[in-house]
Amino acid sequence: MSRGRPRDPEADRAILDAAGEIFLERGVEGTSIEQVAKRAGVGKLTVYRRWPSKEDLIAQAVETLVTEEIPWPSPEQIASRSPYELVEQGLDATARAAASPRLRALVARVFGSSVSHPALMEIYWRGYILPRRELTRALLARAQEEGSVAPDADLDALTDMLAGATTYRMLRPDPPDADAMRAYLRSLYVQVGLLR
Amino acid sequence: MSRGRPRDPEADRAILDAAGEIFLERGVEGTSIEQVAKRAGVGKLTVYRRWPSKEDLIAQAVETLVTEEIPWPSPEQIASRSPYELVEQGLDATARAAASPRLRALVARVFGSSVSHPALMEIYWRGYILPRRELTRALLARAQEEGSVAPDADLDALTDMLAGATTYRMLRPDPPDADAMRAYLRSLYVQVGLLR
Known part of the structure; x- marks a missing residue:
């Protein structure tokens, strides 16, 4: 990463899991970075530092779900x-x-x-x-x-x-x-x- | 209807059309009664008077779309x-x-x-x-x-x-x-x- 602290694999995993769950429950339109951060127990900025948009985040969460x-x-x-x-x-x-x-x-x-x-x-x-x-x-x-x-x-x-x-x-x-x-x-x- | 004014078929049609369009664009989770009322050019209360929830409204809009x-x-x-x-x-x-x-x-x-x-x-x-x-x-x-x-x-x-x-x-x-x-x-x- 070019900005901020080094990646925290545990936080990344928690964020991806939370994004996957919320996407399954509510779809793209019903998912927000705020909800994901809350469920993952991290700050919103931690999410934005890794994923520039909720679409990018959900895409990677789906990738995790299908592998x-x-x-x-x-x-x-x-x-x-x-x-x-x-x-x-x-x-x-x-x-x-x-x-x-x-x-x-x-x-x-x-x-x-x-x-x-x-x-x-x-x-x-x-x-x-x-x-x-x-x-x-x-x-x-x-x-x-x-x-x-x-x-x-x-x-x-x-x-x-x-x-x-x-x-x-x-x-x-x-x-x-x-x-x-x-x-x-x-x-x-x-x-x-x-x-x- | 037991409450309010008699139904206005033109407003009903505009509300159903707007609900159908917004549902196609954004899904159930991305649709709100507020957006529907705005696009149909009616007040929120006019919508609520006819349909108790957005789920009921979308259901009837889908019914209209498939007939x-x-x-x-x-x-x-x-x-x-x-x-x-x-x-x-x-x-x-x-x-x-x-x-x-x-x-x-x-x-x-x-x-x-x-x-x-x-x-x-x-x-x-x-x-x-x-x-x-x-x-x-x-x-x-x-x-x-x-x-x-x-x-x-x-x-x-x-x-x-x-x-x-x-x-x-x-x-x-x-x-x-x-x-x-x-x-x-x-x-x-x-x-x-x-x-x-």
């Missing part, structure tokens, strides 16, 4: 094991994540600000969606080799349809719990040929 | 004409609607508030999404009878996948213009068997 690790098949596993087996194996974790109130709130807020604050959607797209799309596409390509996805299927369209339907189901009225979400995901995967 | 008429095949047309022909015929209007900044903003804001303010999503679901889902499902059922959708296809899953992918495409970074959206929709419809 959580999830168990993930490696490229070697995708190449060598049956796609059905890998999908079946990941189904529980995917259903639990998609039914969690925290991820629902994050997806809602990011999609909600996609027109007014497209930078947040770009961070989310790059950090969260793109790697999952690549995985889904690789599994579809393997299933196509094995004959359970039609040889003329449009894998990009199918990837969008899977991701889109899942997002849609998360945000529609009466969202499912983890069991209902698992059954829902299973019906999508069967429909496209990723499960039997 | 716009669009050209729509009748049940008789669905029963008697080729589903391809009906889909082809509606493609332009659907693509233009899905690419319009106004509908993008509405979808973003409604999905964005689906966790914090589920009542708005319920209004949107009932007024906008459900009739379109029923139409899509009816077209899929006809295409299934004609053999271009597989006899064992899960029509509910396919309906969600079409609607989900379209919503998703509207809100992701770099949204398409009407021409690109038409090409995108065509690829989805071909994939599910609603177009050849």
Whole structure:
């Protein structure tokens, strides 16, 4: 930093956590640097010294929220094991994540600000969606080799349809719990040929 | 109304228009009765006399936004004409609607508030999404009878996948213009068997 005292990693973390929480509760428009400073237990100037605007702060908070690790098949596993087996194996974790109130709130807020604050959607797209799309596409390509996805299927369209339907189901009225979400995901995967 | 003067339809319309616009610009959290009254050119009390809270006001504004008429095949047309022909015929209007900044903003804001303010999503679901889902499902059922959708296809899953992918495409970074959206929709419809 060119101005002020050296960075305090603990304060930075508290500020990012507070910004993430308030963003999930109230969206970009309902978040202020003042509220974030108060919840993080620091002065407003401490926040402004690190982040010039609330948009920058929320962008980094979203980046922190989407980099959580999830168990993930490696490229070697995708190449060598049956796609059905890998999908079946990941189904529980995917259903639990998609039914969690925290991820629902994050997806809602990011999609909600996609027109007014497209930078947040770009961070989310790059950090969260793109790697999952690549995985889904690789599994579809393997299933196509094995004959359970039609040889003329449009894998990009199918990837969008899977991701889109899942997002849609998360945000529609009466969202499912983890069991209902698992059954829902299973019906999508069967429909496209990723499960039997 | 039990209190105050009789309703003034012109003022009501101006208030609802202003509330809808501000909601699209700033979301629920960024909207206040004060701003709405100012933009509508009425006093705050005039608004409060009609709507007890900003949530009630925004809900009715969303209801107004989603009841716009669009050209729509009748049940008789669905029963008697080729589903391809009906889909082809509606493609332009659907693509233009899905690419319009106004509908993008509405979808973003409604999905964005689906966790914090589920009542708005319920209004949107009932007024906008459900009739379109029923139409899509009816077209899929006809295409299934004609053999271009597989006899064992899960029509509910396919309906969600079409609607989900379209919503998703509207809100992701770099949204398409009407021409690109038409090409995108065509690829989805071909994939599910609603177009050849």
